[in-house]
Amino acid sequence: MSEIVLDISNLTKRVQKNKKIVDSASFQMKKGEILGLLGPNGAGKTTTIRMIVGLIKKTEGSVKINGRDLDEEGQACKSEVGAIVENPAFYDYMSGYKNLQQYGRMAKKEIPPERYEEVIELVKLKHAINDKVKKYSLGMKQRLGVAQALLHNPAVLILDEPTNGLDPKGIRELRDYLRQLANEGISTLVSSHLLSEMQLMCDRVVIMEQGKIINVTTIESLNESNETEDQVIALRLNASQVNKANDLLNAMETVTVMEKENGHILVVKTSYDHIPTLNKKLVEAAIDIYAIELRKASLEDKFLALTADGEAKLQKEAE
Ligand SMILES: Nc1ncnc2c1ncn2[C@@H]1O[C@H](COP(=O)(O)OP(=O)(O)OP(=O)(O)O)[C@@H](O)[C@H]1O
Ligand SMILES: [Mg+2]
Missing domain, CATH: 3.40.50.300 (P-loop containing nucleotide triphosphate hydrolases)
Structure with a gap:
């Protein structure tokens, strides 16, 4: 001990x-x-x-x-x-x-x-x-x-x-x-x-x-990131192909496109298991992928979530 x-x-x-x-x-x-x-x-x-x-x-x-x-x-x-x-x-x-x-x-x-x-x-x-x-x-x-x-x-x-x-x-x-x-x-x-x-x-x-x-x-x-949870990933693409990729991914049920960044990055949310499928789909459509980055929920987010939970708990106790 x-x-x-x-x-x-x-x-x-x-x-x-x-x-x-x-x-x-x-x-x-x-x-x-x-x-x-x-x-x-x-x-x-x-x-x-x-x-x-x-x-x-x-x-x-x-x-x-x-x-x-x-x-x-x-x-x-x-x-x-x-x-x-x-x-x-x-x-x-x-x-x-x-x-x-x-x-x-x-x-x-x-x-x-x-x-x-x-x-x-x-x-x-x-x-x-x-x-x-x-x-x-x-x-x-x-x-x-x-x-x-x-x-x-x-x-x-x-x-x-x-x-x-x-x-x-x-x-x-x-x-x-x-x-x-x-x-x-x-x-x-x-x-x-x-x-x-x-x-x-x-x-x-x-x-x-x-x-x-x-x-x-x-x-x-x-x-720790939880691999069973939805993940936010950022895809680095050729700027000329971003809109095409956007439409393709939006058509997938398991994917939500969240935003475009700097004209060549797509930020999407999907389940961890679906990342390979998503990748394959883009490759098959002849879209060049320069990088796929996992964007974990930041620690700040987790901390805020924890303190928000705490606040909720405190409020409950007070009631
Ligand atoms: N002697 C006191 N009488 C009444 N309230 C007090 C007294 N001392 C501190 N407080 C209050 O208690 C709370 C906690 O203060 P404390 O200084 O311990 O916080 P802290 O976590 O160190 O904050 P910070 O990050 O700003 O340093 C604050 O709301 C402060 O205004
Ligand atoms: Mg202090």
């Missing part, structure tokens, strides 16, 4: 007027896993994270970190967690290294000098670590924040929207070092409102909407 490092159970935050902004959230994170907390703006991601790291009080529920209850062993739990929730505050006039040292001095246990080198190396900040933080770009500050969060060797890293403000290269590097940490057995909970980002970064995602967890799923199962 895989080890559970973070165990959230019925976590709830109630605010004025009895409104639940996080409502009975339960999920678990395994050792060495990168777990995404995915949801639109206002879903309750930051609130959830703040309760986990003890920045705000939870109303109900429990948080267990490495088997320890946050309420009973708060200090021990905190020593297992490194987090960036709000933008980390640095002393601008000091170097990155001095900032880390300053932070390290506040740790419960003394941080050995090698550990500084390790975290700096990991977030690739060696070249600039002696520069003043006021000269740092947003991405560099973010790396310094991660280095700081990792300094005391936590088992669990929690990052709230860590890719905000990063360029594609920065996002990729973040992904790489989170994966490296995961391989070393460190688990990361990372929130985002972008599915495409979570898809590349995480092993599993917890999908949150209006304070509730509506789905927990592996990235693989989100990626």
Whole structure:
């Protein structure tokens, strides 16, 4: 059995007027896993994270970190967690290294000098670590924040929207070092409102909407296409033959032509089994086919479908 490092159970935050902004959230994170907390703006991601790291009080529920209850062993739990929730505050006039040292001095246990080198190396900040933080770009500050969060060797890293403000290269590097940490057995909970980002970064995602967890799923199962379902395919044709192909396909019962693209692509919907028949028909009519592409329902579509399902469920419950 895989080890559970973070165990959230019925976590709830109630605010004025009895409104639940996080409502009975339960999920678990395994050792060495990168777990995404995915949801639109206002879903309750930051609130959830703040309760986990003890920045705000939870109303109900429990948080267990490495088997320890946050309420009973708060200090021990905190020593297992490194987090960036709000933008980390640095002393601008000091170097990155001095900032880390300053932070390290506040740790419960003394941080050995090698550990500084390790975290700096990991977030690739060696070249600039002696520069003043006021000269740092947003991405560099973010790396310094991660280095700081990792300094005391936590088992669990929690990052709230860590890719905000990063360029594609920065996002990729973040992904790489989170994966490296995961391989070393460190688990990361990372929130985002972008599915495409979570898809590349995480092993599993917890999908949150209006304070509730509506789905927990592996990235693989989100990626899977269902071969028994209707497929949307795009046919790349010679522009002069598009209308002919269009008429031919429209006459087939099992095919629906959806649109023409750029004058030479036909987007059609058909069952998976019928793709060869369709192809044959076109070839027999002397229509040249340059490519047949399968257009899977995009992940964004699936995510929207999931959240729409979730919304429907929530509405039903409310009735
Ligand atoms: N102290 C509070 N009192 C009342 N409502 C609050 C409080 N804090 C947050 N909220 C509301 O709770 C909801 C969830 O907020 P939260 O910041 O957790 O969402 P989020 O998923 O992090 O969103 P985003 O993607 O925008 O960061 C929002 O509608 C927010 O306005
Ligand atoms: Mg937030």
